[in-house]
Amino acid sequence: MRLSAKLALSNLRRNKRTTIPFMLTSALCTLMLYLVISLENSAVVSESFGGAQMQMMLGFGELVIVLFTVIFLFYTNSFLMKQRKREFGLFNILGLAKKDIAMVLFVELLICWGVSLVAGIGLGMILDKGMYLLIGRLMNIDLPLEFGISMPAVIQTVLYTGAVYVLLVVYGFFMVNVSSPIELLHAQAEGEKEPKNRWLLALGGLLCLGAGYGLALWVQNPMDAFVLFFL
Incomplete structure (x- = not known):
């Protein structure tokens, strides 16, 4: 596990040109999820005039953001994995078993998830009150500003993003296990195929x-x- 963690950190630093955009995408999705869920569970919003309709709207918005989180993270992760197939093939040829490569991949995604949670939820707590002001302006009411952390929003955001990352881990394990070292080595040399109509x-x-x-x-x-x- 310690070797996997060292390799994972080394890989993330070496591939920062692709991993940083992935983590930024993940953090942005986490931020949006936290803000929407925090407002949806806010007693201040629910008790205000038109609050029930606003909460219903935020509930729909929560589902839409979860859907786009899955799409965006799978898209950016698939691009990242494609760029690194040669690297995985080299690891396999140098004696690293596929289960060890899968463990390195798991640790990498675990690190990315942790960073995105800290950045997304942390920034969400800062911007939360700004969203209250925006909602109050849209509803033409004065909402009291009180600093606080929405634990339901934190828990739900962790669960939603965690479920997406579990799917990413499963996809990564599948890709590593079904591909031979030779296929992984020559993956980047294949180039892009012409899109079908x-x-x-x-x-x-x-x-x-x-x-x-x-x-x-x-x-x-x-x-x-x-x-x-x-x-």
């Missing part, structure tokens, strides 16, 4: 886009618009 997906995207604009023009009631916006 996906006409069915393109047509579906155009239809969804048109339906979205149609709903935006058709709906007049603000609450109906709010619900259909997330659809």
